[in-house]
Amino acid sequence: xxxxxxxxxxxxxxxxxxxxxxxxxxxxxxxxxxxxxxxxxxxxxxxxxxxxxxxxxxxxxxxxxxxxxxxxxxxxxxxxxxxxxxxxxxxxxxxxxxxxxxxxxxxxxxxxxxxxxxxxxxxxxxxxxxxxxxxxxxxxxxxxxxxxxxxxxxxxxxxxxxxxxxxxxxxxxxxxxxxxxxxxxxxxxxxxxxxxxxxxxxxxxxxxxxxxxxxxxxxxxxxxxxxxxxxxxxxxxxxxxxxxxxxxxxxxxxxxxxxxxxxxxxxxxxxxxxxxxxxxxx
Numbered sequence: 001x002x003x004x005x006x007x008x009x010x011x012x013x014x015x016x017x018x019x020x021x022x023x024x025x026x027x028x029x030x031x032x033x034x035x036x037x038x039x040x041x042x043x044x045x046x047x048x049x050x051x052x053x054x055x056x057x058x059x060x061x062x063x064x065x066x067x068x069x070x071x072x073x074x075x076x077x078x079x080x081x082x083x084x085x086x087x088x089x090x091x092x093x094x095x096x097x098x099x100x101x102x103x104x105x106x107x108x109x110x111x112x113x114x115x116x117x118x119x120x121x122x123x124x125x126x127x128x129x130x131x132x133x134x135x136x137x138x139x140x141x142x143x144x145x146x147x148x149x150x151x152x153x154x155x156x157x158x159x160x161x162x163x164x165x166x167x168x169x170x171x172x173x174x175x176x177x178x179x180x181x182x183x184x185x186x187x188x189x190x191x192x193x194x195x196x197x198x199x200x201x202x203x204x205x206x207x208x209x210x211x212x213x214x215x216x217x218x219x220x221x222x223x224x225x226x227x228x229x230x231x232x233x234x235x236x237x238x239x240x241x242x243x244x245x246x247x248x249x250x251x252x253x254x255x256x257x258x259x260x261x262x263x264x265x266x267x268x269x270x271x272x273x274x275x276x277x278x279x280x281x282x
Contacts, residue, residue, distance in 0.1 A: 005046035007031065007055065011062055018066050026071050027062070033075045034058035068204045081131035085158050090150040092188075092211045094127040097268035101186050101240050101275050102131045104266050108184060108238055110137055117141045119232070121174055121187040121225065124211060126155035128186050130162050143180070145172040148210055174221065175228045181237070185229050188242040189221040190214040218244065222251055227258045233280040240266070240277045248273035 002010070008027055015023035032039050034057040035050075050058075061074050072078040072093040078085050080094040081102050087093050109115050109132075116138075120129035123144035133142055146152050149171050159166045172178050174189070190212050192200075197213040214221040222241060229239045239260070243251050248265050255263045260278035268274035 001049040001052075002055065003047055004031070004035075004042060004050055007050050007058065008046075011058070014062070015065065020065070026065055029071050030061045030065060030074060031058050034061055069206055073206060078125075080125075080127045081135070083127075083131060083134060083162055085125045085127050085130075086154060086161075087125055088154065089206050090148070090208065091124040091154045092207050094125055097270075097272075097274050098128065098188055098242060099131075100266045100268050101128050101188065101242055102135070104240050104275065104277055105132050105184060105186055106135055106137075109140070112183075113138075114236075115140075115183040115238075117180070117182050117234075118143075118184040118186070119175075119178065119180075119182045120144045121172075121178070121185060122146055122189045122211070122221075123155050123169070124151050124188070126158045128188060129167065130159055132186070133163060133167070143168040143170070143178070145170040145175065145178050147171065147173045148208070151208075151211070174225050175232050178232060181232055181234050183234055183236075184238045184240070185233060186240045187225060187229075189225055191218045191222060191243045191247060193218040219247060219250060219254075222247075223254060226251075226254050226260070230258060230260075230280055235280060236282045237280045238277060239280070240275055242275045243273075245272035245274065248276060251276045 008031055011027035012023045015026055020026055028039060032042050035054045064074050070093055072087050078087045078094050081099050118140055123129055123146045126144060129142055129144050144155060144167060152169055156166050170178050191214050192212045194213045194216060197209050201209055252263050255278040261281055263278040265273040266275040266277055
């Protein structure tokens with residue numbers, strides 16, 4: 001009977017041979033999930049034998065990872081901004097780089113007491129809005145929207161568990177069916193090209209294409225969102241939109257063409273221009 005150390009070592013080698021970029025971490029998280037042991041307890045249990053049922057469960061989950069399924073979907077969980085969100089194939093898996101939107105929003109909220117009404121478009125798991133509301137220095141009125149009713153189901157589950165309440169939310173193509181005006185709008189819209197997503201899906205990528213693809217240049221959603229947001233922002237209100245680094249200059253130009261001011265890029269953890277912040281004129 002293998003010990004936890006032996007099973008983890010074997011799985012790490014298997015994942016590494018398959019080209020998985022983080023083989024030890026993936027194996028550790030999957031074994032933690034299969035065994036029900038926290039990572040720290042699992043490491044402390046290295047010399048102990050693995051129960052047969054745990055091994056069978058682990059091997060089944062490991063096969064899913066080798067087939068390309070993200071660890072977050074296998075666990076049904078993803079950590080973001082110090083919170084643990086439920087995730088599955090109905091939504092994108094939150095990325096650490098997206099935390100830059102939360103940082104920027106919280107900075108604005110702390111600096112500007114007039115910001116009391118916020119909205120998160122393309123909300124998916126709700127990670128951006130829920131993180132903001134969890135860490136905000138004062139009460140805010142908030143709402144969310146997504147074009148996918150399935151994504152909104154996940155949002156409702158996460159909001160209920162993490163906030164104890166579910167903010168108003170709307171099924172909407174970007175902001176087209178969202179009522180009201182806001183001091184701050186955040187958005188992580190689709191921004192990959194249709195060709196990029198087609199290649200990903202052909203290789204078995206499990207995240208929903210609806211949340212990934214945005215036309216031939218990856219900017220179709222952002223191109224619509226930026227002028228739409230003008231009608232949903234109060235004078236002086238802010239829009240923060242995520243995008244790819246290679247799109248940053250084009251996104252900034254779209255902001256300026258629409259009449260926004262104070263346009264600036266927000267770097268992610270690797271220094272890439274991950275989002276752009278701008279303001280509706282007063």
